[in-house]
Amino acid sequence: MKIDRNLVYKLLKQVPKGKVTTYKALAKAAGNSKASRAVGQFMRTNPYAPIVPCHRVVYSDGRIGGFAGKTRINDKIKMLEEEGVMVKNGVIVDFQKHYFDNFSIEKVENETLP
DNA sequence: AATATGGCACAAA
DNA sequence: CTTTGTGCCATAT
Numbered sequence: 187m188k189i190d191r192n193l194v195y196k197l198l199k200q201v202p203k204g205k206v207t208t209y210k211a212l213a214k215a216a217g218n219s220k221a222s223r224a225v226g227q228f229m230r231t232n233p234y235a236p237i238v239p240c241h242r243v244v245y246s247d248g249r250i251g252g253f254a255g256k257t258r259i260n261d262k263i264k265m266l267e268e269e270g271v272m273v274k275n276g277v278i279v280d281f282q283k284h285y286f287d288n289f290s291i292e293k294v295e296n297e298t299l300p
Numbered sequence: 301a302a303t304a305t306g307g308c309a310c311a312a313a
Numbered sequence: 314c315t316t317t318g319t320g321c322c323a324t325a326t
Contacts, residue, residue: 188322213321218321220309221323224308225323226322228323230307230323230324231324231325241307245307246310247309251308252308
């Protein structure tokens with residue numbers, strides 16, 4: 187594999203509440219900017235459901251992924267987004283404002299994953 | 301082992 | 314601005 191899923195999870199974990207990030211940012215932070223789609227897979231089948239805030243990951247253009255309002259878990263997403271992020275018609279309002287990409291690769295080294 | 305699918309990104313038309 | 318087409322990476326069959 188060309189991307190470390192464990193690393194991706196750790197990185198995503200340090201996204202503060204009320205903030206969001208993109209698949210690309212995660213992939214890039216993990217070391218492979220082309221693995222944006224793979225990140226989506228990590229979210230889809232994430233073994234760390236409550237720990238990894240997969241709902242805070244969105245498209246690079248600010249739109250929510252196919253998980254929100256498309257199939258299920260629509261309520262959870264909305265609730266969590268309303269904690270600090272406003273979503274209008276599947277699009278994040280002031281997306282760049284709550285955008286977070288200041289990932290600390292060093293901090294990840296200390297993090298532990300169950 | 302090979303193909304298909306999926307919570308994406310980017311360029312071109 | 315919206316619609317294809319292509320690239321990329323990890324699971325599921």
